[in-house]
Structures are given as structure tokens and as C-alpha cells.
Amino acid sequence: VPAGTFMCDHYRSKDGGDFWISSKVYPNGLIKAVTKDMTIVLQKTLTDQTSEIKGEPRKMEMPHF
Numbered sequence: 001v002p003a004g005t006f007m008c009d010h011y012r013s014k015d016g017g018d019f020w021i022s023s024k025v026y027p028n029g030l031i032k033a034v035t036k037d038m039t040i041v042l043q044k045t046l047t048d049q050t051s052e053i054k055g056e057p058r059k060m061e062m063p064h065f
Helices: none
Strands: 009-012 018-021 030-034 039-041
Touching: none
Parallel strands: none
Antiparallel strands: 009 018, 018 030, 030 039
């Protein structure tokens, strides 16, 4: 892929989609996906990135179902 060469696990879904996943790529590991409707390829990886989130997280009330 344009981002480089990666050792991947290859998965094939029941509907024929192919997915290449690597534990070396954060956050979801997706290197390439090919389905009947689309193709996704990893263009680049980022290193030494820091979060733009500042401050302490606030508690969020979740609805009860």
C-alpha cells in the first residue's frame, strides 16, 4: 500500500470482502479492505502524534434502557 509494507493477517468475510489487518498500525490496524462496493488502502502512518484533548474528562450520564 502507499503507506509501506506490513505483515498482516488476511480475513475474508462470508460475503466475499477481503481485509488485511496489522497490529503494528494504530488505532484499528486496517491496512487494506476490498469489498464489492469499495476499496480502502492505508495512505500513510503518523508517528510522534500527541492528543489535542486538554483537561480532565467529565462524567457523562448514560440513559437507562
